[in-house]
Amino acid sequence: MKKIILASGSPRRKELMEQIGLKFEVAVSHKDEYYKSVLPEEIVKELSLMKAENVASEQDARNMIVIGADTIVTLDDKILGKPKDEKDAYYMLKSLQGKAHQVFTGVAILDYDSNGGCQVSSHAEATKVYVHKMEDDEIWRYIHSKEPMDKAGAYGIQGKFAVYIDKIEGDYYNVVGLPVSYVYQKVKKGVRPF
Numbered sequence: 001m002k003k004i005i006l007a008s009g010s011p012r013r014k015e016l017m018e019q020i021g022l023k024f025e026v027a028v029s030h031k032d033e034y035y036k037s038v039l040p041e042e043i044v045k046e047l048s049l050m051k052a053e054n055v056a057s058e059q060d061a062r063n064m065i066v067i068g069a070d071t072i073v074t075l076d077d078k079i080l081g082k083p084k085d086e087k088d089a090y091y092m093l094k095s096l097q098g099k100a101h102q103v104f105t106g107v108a109i110l111d112y113d114s115n116g117g118c119q120v121s122s123h124a125e126a127t128k129v130y131v132h133k134m135e136d137d138e139i140w141r142y143i144h145s146k147e148p149m150d151k152a153g154a155y156g157i158q159g160k161f162a163v164y165i166d167k168i169e170g171d172y173y174n175v176v177g178l179p180v181s182y183v184y185q186k187v188k189k190g191v192r193p194f
């Protein structure tokens with residue numbers, strides 16, 4: 001049985017991995033993350049691979065599966081990551097309301113055999129999210145709840161922001177930070193799920 005390592009400090013990704021019943025450990029690397037890609041699907045693939053490789057380089061990477069993920073929000077040509085401060089969160093939320101945007105999550109799965117040989121799977125998925133129009137005081141009330149501050153696009157679909165989601169097209173779990181069906185299909189051969 002291979003050991004699974006989730007290369008992520010995101011509590012949401014940990015919860016989603018627990019939800020699908022996988023046994024895993026969490027390891028986070030504090031090495032720098034940067035990207036050279038231009039297209040959103042390439043950016044999240046590059047960053048998720050970097051996160052997984054950084055963690056794997058700090059392990060005796062044999063007989064294990066390392067999973068990295070990265071989520072960004074895109075609106076027209078703009079890329080929204082996590083807000084730097086409350087003002088940044090306000091501008092992000094203001095730009096999202098009353099229209100649709102895309103959420104991209106990249107997943108990298110490094111599957112190491114007992115000799116250290118590695119099979120790499122890289123994947124990016126997009127979900128379209130329609131946000132209802134919000135009053136300014138609603139935006140500020142939401143920001144003061146602190147929920148937006150550690151999330152791409154300054155919102156959490158799984159939290160209080162749910163009341164402003166009109167509809168989505170695509171995978172809900174992709175928006176929360178991990179397309180779990182993709183992950184499960186990739187790892188189920190080497191591991192026992194539940």
Ligand SMILES: Cc1cn([C@H]2C[C@H](O)[C@@H](COP(=O)(O)OP(=O)(O)OP(=O)(O)O)O2)c(=O)[nH]c1=O
Pocket residue numbers: 007008009010011012013028051069070071072073082103150151152153155156157158175176177
């Ligand atoms: C859009 C959206 C994002 N998010 C979260 C998922 C991610 O945790 C975060 C995007 O930041 P990421 O940089 O993808 O991840 P992270 O820094 O939280 O964790 P790590 O790099 O260690 O894996 O935004 C939600 O929880 N709900 C949402 O609706």
